[in-house]
Amino acid sequence: MHLMELPREVLLGENLTGEVLNVARRLRLGRRALVLYGPKTMKIAGKDVEESLSEEFDVKGVTIKGASMEEVEKTMKLASDFNADWMVAVGGGSIIDVAKLSAYRLGIPFISFPTTASHDGIASANASIKDLGAKTSVKARPPIAVIADVEIIKTAPYRYLAAGVGDIISNLTAVKDWQLAHRIKGEYYSEYAASLSLMSAKMVIKNADIIRLGNEESVRKVVKGLISSGVAMSIAGSSRPASGAEHLFSHALDMLLEKPALHGEQVGVGTIIMAYLHGLKWERVKETLKKVGAPTNAYGLGIEPEVVIKALTIAHTIRPERYTILGRDGLTWEAAEKAAKITGVI
Ligand SMILES: NC(=O)C1=CN([C@@H]2O[C@H](COP(=O)(O)OP(=O)(O)OC[C@H]3O[C@@H](n4cnc5c(N)ncnc54)[C@H](OP(=O)(O)O)[C@@H]3O)[C@@H](O)[C@H]2O)C=CC1
Ligand SMILES: O=C(CO)COP(=O)(O)O
Numbered sequence: 561m562h563l564m565e566l567p568r569e570v571l572l573g574e575n576l577t578g579e580v581l582n583v584a585r586r587l588r589l590g591r592r593a594l595v596l597y598g599p600k601t602m603k604i605a606g607k608d609v610e611e612s613l614s615e616e617f618d619v620k621g622v623t624i625k626g627a628s629m630e631e632v633e634k635t636m637k638l639a640s641d642f643n644a645d646w647m648v649a650v651g652g653g654s655i656i657d658v659a660k661l662s663a664y665r666l667g668i669p670f671i672s673f674p675t676t677a678s679h680d681g682i683a684s685a686n687a688s689i690k691d692l693g694a695k696t697s698v699k700a701r702p703p704i705a706v707i708a709d710v711e712i713i714k715t716a717p718y719r720y721l722a723a724g725v726g727d728i729i730s731n732l733t734a735v736k737d738w739q740l741a742h743r744i745k746g747e748y749y750s751e752y753a754a755s756l757s758l759m760s761a762k763m764v765i766k767n768a769d770i771i772r773l774g775n776e777e778s779v780r781k782v783v784k785g786l787i788s789s790g791v792a793m794s795i796a797g798s799s800r801p802a803s804g805a806e807h808l809f810s811h812a813l814d815m816l817l818e819k820p821a822l823h824g825e826q827v828g829v830g831t832i833i834m835a836y837l838h839g840l841k842w843e844r845v846k847e848t849l850k851k852v853g854a855p856t857n858a859y860g861l862g863i864e865p866e867v868v869i870k871a872l873t874i875a876h877t878i879r880p881e882r883y884t885i886l887g888r889d890g891l892t893w894e895a896a897e898k899a900a901k902i903t904g905v906i
């Protein structure tokens with residue numbers, strides 16, 4: 561049996577901090593709610609959500625600092641002590657992932673309230689948490705509802721929206737890797753999930769000129785692509801349709817660097833290189849990223865060229881069961897350097 565779990569409600573609009581209350585009412589989520597936010601997102605929207613909910617629910621706010629197992633365990637303890645019926649995560653990918661894994665392990669629902677359009681974990685069923693080996697995603701459950709307030713998301717620095725484009729365009733090489741694994745390893749492949757994932761990538765390529773404006777329409781386009789990407793992952797039952805070798809490259813950078821760039825920025829640059837290795841039109845990926853103002857090289861990521869090469873040579877070791885264009889042996893230093901130079905990444 562193949563179980564596909566999807567969000568029950570997706571709200572996209574303006575002035576939605578008060579809507580969490582209505583969604584919780586409609587979905588009969590229970591009286592006691594834990595509100596998760598980060599130090600910044602608390603001020604951006606977290607406190608507003610908390611205050612609005614407290615009109616009708618018993619509410620407890622929790623500040624989360626990064627997506628680590630320590631924060632997941634802290635959240636689970638707080639939720640148990642408080643007897644929470646559900647959670648709402650107000651923030652970037654890290655806060656949403658902490659809520660996703662904690663809620664899954666406690667068997668309670670959670671609402672995703674993204675404050676950036678920088679990653680496709682907004683609606684996905686998998687959570688990326690540090691300390692669970694390399695920071696690749698593990699199975700959890702998707703949010704019961706997604707509430708995306710375009711005005712709040714628009715207030716985030718433009719860099720985050722451009723990073724979202726990187727996370728969506730990566731679907732091009734992720735799907736290629738998936739097809740390769742299907743042919744070479746007989747891995748399960750869902751044409752439906754792959755098509756949905758590719759559609760999001762093609763939409764950002766087509767709409768790059770609108771996205772670069774950074775207005776509400778841009779945010780809507782990127783958020784829809786991110787949600788579709790998350791749904792594609794839920795249909796596939798794994799992050800396969802949205803995570804291939806370009807993500808392994810980003811995970812490798814996360815391991816090598818104390819201060820990595822944004823997830824979507826790194827996978828965007830990884831997509832240029834993996835598209836080259838796949839024999840795809842890598843120039844088109846690069847043009848799109850350039851057009852929307854996302855980094856297209858090591859300099860733009862603020863990373864030394866040697867670290868880029870090193871990441872390319874170790875990427876295949878991170879999730880060996882996920883076959884990609886990097887093969888079982890990975891790239892040699894020379895091959896990695898050549899690919900990075902030809903594509904102008906270094
Ligand atoms: N589960 C999945 O399927 C996926 C998960 N991911 C994961 O998501 C994470 C990346 O998410 P990302 O959002 O890029 O990074 P973070 O969640 O780490 O957020 C980065 C920073 O942005 C701040 N921030 C959030 N919203 C705003 C805003 N509106 N204005 C100003 N600052 C804001 C955060 O504040 P604060 O300090 O308050 O938190 C934080 O300091 C990674 O851990 C990645 O692995 C990525 C893709 C898919
Ligand atoms: O970032 C993701 C999809 O965009 C999740 O991928 P991982 O499973 O590689 O963490």
Ligand SMILES: [Zn+2]
Pocket residue numbers: 679680727802803807823827
């Ligand atoms: Zn990603």
